[in-house]
Amino acid sequence: MIGDLPRPREWLAGAKPYRTESQPAEVRLQSNEWTEPTPLGRYLSPADLEDTILNRYPDIAAGELRKLVARRWGVTPDQIILGNGSNEVLLYTFLIFGGADRTLLVFTPTYTMYARLGRLTGMRVREERVGVPYALDAARVRDAVARVRPDVVCFSSPNNPTGDLVDDATILAAADAPRTLVLVDEAYAEFSGHTFLPRIAEQPNVVVARTFSKAQAAAGLRLGALVADRRIAATYEAARLPYNVGTLTQLVATRIVADEAGLAERVSAVVEERSRVERELRGLSAIEAFSSAANFVLFRHRAMAAAALHAALLERGVLVRDVSSWPDAGESLRATIGSRTENDRLLDALRDVLAERGR
Ligand SMILES: Cc1ncc(COP(=O)(O)O)c(C=O)c1O
Structure with a gap:
C-alpha cells in the first residue's frame, strides 16, 4: 500500500542513505579519522563532570x-x-x-x-x-x-x-x-x-x-x-x-x-608517515599512488579492479575505502594514514596481494 503513503520529493524517493564501509577489520583505514583513541578523560576532569549540567x-x-x-x-x-x-x-x-x-x-x-x-x-x-x-x-x-x-x-x-x-x-x-x-x-x-x-x-x-x-x-x-x-x-x-x-x-x-601542542604533534606524525607510505607505495610497480596533502593516500592497481583489491586487503585484516563508485574516481582505493604499525599492516598486505598475483 506504498501508494497511500505521503510522497517525498522526487529525488528522495529513490535515494539511499549515505554509508561508509563498516565491515569489521583489525586495521581501520577507511574514514580518514585519527586512528588512535582520544579518551574523553584527556579533556574532562571529575570536577568538570560535576559542574557540567544537562x-x-x-x-x-x-x-x-x-x-x-x-x-x-x-x-x-x-x-x-x-x-x-x-x-x-x-x-x-x-x-x-x-x-x-x-x-x-x-x-x-x-x-x-x-x-x-x-x-x-x-x-x-x-x-x-x-x-x-x-x-x-x-x-x-x-x-x-x-x-x-x-x-x-x-x-x-x-x-x-x-x-x-x-x-x-x-x-x-x-x-x-x-x-x-x-x-x-x-x-x-x-x-x-x-x-x-x-x-x-x-x-x-x-x-x-x-x-x-x-x-x-x-x-x-x-x-x-x-x-x-x-x-x-x-x-x-x-x-x-x-x-x-x-x-x-x-x-x-x-x-x-x-x-595546540597535541594538534602540532598529530599533524607532524601524519606528514612523516604520509611521505613514508607514499614512498613505499611508489616502490610497488603494480601500484600507482598519488601525492597527498591530507591524512590519506589515493592509489590504484594498474590492472586489478578496485573491488578485488579492496576485498584482498580486507581478507588480510585491512579495511580501506573503495571509492570506485564515486564519479570519475576510476579504480581507486583511499587509505587513511594511521599509526606506523597500521601503515605497515597496509603495506605488508598490499605486498602480499601483489606477490600472490605474481605467483
Ligand atoms: C571533505 C570532507 N568534508 C566534510 C567531511 C565531514 O566531516 P564532519 O565529520 O565534520 O561532518 C568529510 C568527512 O570525511 C570530508 O571528507
Missing part, C-alpha cells in the same frame, strides 16, 4: 567556543557558525544558497556530499569530470564557471578522495563572479599547512568549512565550523537550528582548541 539548554551562541576558535583562525567570533559536524554547516550552505532553479558545480572526483546535498535541496547538479590524477587549475575552473553559470561551487581542499590541494588561484577563478557562493571545504587543511582563511576578508563570496573530525582527532564529538564574511555569517546564523551544538561538545571543544 537540565539546561546549552549556550545558544556557543560564545566561549566561538571566541577561542575565532582567535585561533584569525577571524572574529561573528564570522563563525558551528554545526554538528561540518556536514551540518554544509547543509546550511545548501539550504541558504541552493534550492530549486539553482545550479551547483563540482569538480569530480570529490566529496560526494556536495552533489547529494545539492540534489536534496532540489538543485541542478553539474559535475565537471576532472578524473585521476586530479589536474584542476584556474583555467579549467574559469571555463566551467563560464559554461555552467553556477550559483554554488564546492571545492574540497585538500580534495577528498585525491589528496590534492586546490590552490588559491583556482578557487579565485570560481569566486570571480561575485554572486556565486564558493564553498571551500578545508576538512583536511591542517595536514596541508595551507588555508584560504586569510583571503575571506577580500573575497566575501567565499566561505570555508572546517572540522574537528580529522586533525583534531574528535570525529565522535561531531563538531564542525564555517567561517564567512560577517554579513554572510549572519544569514547562516538565521538558518541555524537553535542549540545545535550541545553543552558537552562545547566544553570539550574549548579544551581541544587550547591543545
